Amino acid sequence: MAYIVLVIDDQPSILQSMEVFFQLRSWKVHTAPDGKKGISLARRVQPDLVVLDIRLPDMDGLEVLKELRSRVPNAEVIMITAHQDMESTIKAIKAGAFDYLHKPIDIDEMDSVLKRLRAMMSAAPVAADDESANQPLGGLDTLHLIGKSKAMKEVFKKIALASGARVTMLVQGESGTGKDMVAQAIHRNSPWNNKPFTVMDCSTLAPSLVESELFGYEKGAFTGADRTRAGRIELTGDGTVFFDEIGELPLHLQSRLLRFLQEGQFVRVGGVAPIQSNARIIAATNRDLLAMVAEGTFREDLYFRLKVVTIHMPPLRDRRSDIPDLARFLLEKIAARTALRPRMLSEGAIGELMKRDWPGNVRELENSLTRAALMTKSTVLSEEELAAALDGDRYQPATERSVKSLADAERDHILFALESYEWSLGKTCQALQISRPTLRAKIRTYGLGKNS
Numbered sequence: 001m002a003y004i005v006l007v008i009d010d011q012p013s014i015l016q017s018m019e020v021f022f023q024l025r026s027w028k029v030h031t032a033p034d035g036k037k038g039i040s041l042a043r044r045v046q047p048d049l050v051v052l053d054i055r056l057p058d059m060d061g062l063e064v065l066k067e068l069r070s071r072v073p074n075a076e077v078i079m080i081t082a083h084q085d086m087e088s089t090i091k092a093i094k095a096g097a098f099d100y101l102h103k104p105i106d107i108d109e110m111d112s113v114l115k116r117l118r119a120m121m122s123a124a125p126v127a128a129d130d131e132s133a134n135q136p137l138g139g140l141d142t143l144h145l146i147g148k149s150k151a152m153k154e155v156f157k158k159i160a161l162a163s164g165a166r167v168t169m170l171v172q173g174e175s176g177t178g179k180d181m182v183a184q185a186i187h188r189n190s191p192w193n194n195k196p197f198t199v200m201d202c203s204t205l206a207p208s209l210v211e212s213e214l215f216g217y218e219k220g221a222f223t224g225a226d227r228t229r230a231g232r233i234e235l236t237g238d239g240t241v242f243f244d245e246i247g248e249l250p251l252h253l254q255s256r257l258l259r260f261l262q263e264g265q266f267v268r269v270g271g272v273a274p275i276q277s278n279a280r281i282i283a284a285t286n287r288d289l290l291a292m293v294a295e296g297t298f299r300e301d302l303y304f305r306l307k308v309v310t311i312h313m314p315p316l317r318d319r320r321s322d323i324p325d326l327a328r329f330l331l332e333k334i335a336a337r338t339a340l341r342p343r344m345l346s347e348g349a350i351g352e353l354m355k356r357d358w359p360g361n362v363r364e365l366e367n368s369l370t371r372a373a374l375m376t377k378s379t380v381l382s383e384e385e386l387a388a389a390l391d392g393d394r395y396q397p398a399t400e401r402s403v404k405s406l407a408d409a410e411r412d413h414i415l416f417a418l419e420s421y422e423w424s425l426g427k428t429c430q431a432l433q434i435s436r437p438t439l440r441a442k443i444r445t446y447g448l449g450k451n452s
Ligand SMILES: Nc1ncnc2c1ncn2[C@@H]1O[C@H](COP(=O)(O)OP(=O)(O)OP(=O)(O)O)[C@@H](O)[C@H]1O
Pocket: 144, 145, 146, 147, 173, 174, 175, 176, 177, 178, 179, 180, 181, 182, 244, 285, 286, 326, 329, 362, 363, 366
């Protein structure tokens, strides 16, 4: 089955060129010259994608977008806008459009948005364009895993190959590279995706609790065990148990996990009867497990058992070409999370992001962009604004920095929060995690006003 696209535009030349563009990529194309016809056609053909001009003869493109969101909620929408339509473009993105393209439409840009769309809708291989070109978007997973660099294409390929088999997998990579997301993608793309996905974060659970959490316990197994309880493996049934930071799993539990992997059964703490389980195990680590094996803190047999299928998550500095798409995606995510206006990036700002090393990988990129979105007011971030927001005065030597009093810092921070949320007291209280009366009292104390 081919993807279905509906192009709504009043310019016959655009309709024609889009028709050719999509037909060449094996899409089924429908076209409409105005908003009303577009909406009624969309209801009939249920497209996977709508390419929508923001200026239409009969209706405002934003209204059409709103109608489409409620009548064909599964369709993604790409807006076609003019450069001077920035305000409406932002509104469109806020109202749920996937992306926008400026007129005249650049084919490469359109291709790149389409690829990103498909990567967003599924963790299925972006690399496998040819194989996946004829699958409907609607049926696919909606996990947001961005990347079209060679290294990420390898990751997608492995996810696709390994998700179908119940093999144990190891996801390795530096912190913040997306290991957690990959584990979820493997589960979501597996035939058992309607079964539970259970996370065991070995770094945060107290070692004394891990065993009973994982394998469950029998009534009377220890003080306080007043009833029998199933552990996470048992509760997961045929689903997936994701061991995050497997390197932190205490040695005695490594043996128990290995036995479970070998025999497919386990015994509850304090119990004797073995319990069968079909749960699939995915483990992740940012540690060098081989080095841990050498120093005796990780069992060699468990290491070999886990590493049969390994996915290496490349650090962000080794796939800089992913940074523009990632940054745009993260800015949309940040806007949705913070209720701030979505920010866009100038060419210079993208260059600034691409030249950094990002030791904390995608997580650091996301945190930095959140900071930039909060600190700047511009809709389109320039290189200078971005650099200033990212570096702030954090990297100035302490001798050059004048240390503010606590009261001044509090005043500035409250003002900054108020301005970030355009003086919405509700949102500001939520962000600062203080009550409304406290915020009002602080506004009075510091004499803050819109022109402070
Ligand atoms: N390819 C990606 N596309 C979109 N977002 C991503 C991608 N990779 C990572 N992220 C985002 O970056 C953040 C960190 O990702 P994640 O928690 O999966 O990393 P991790 O490698 O498991 O980190 P850690 O080792 O610290 O647990 C998350 O907010 C995630 O949504």
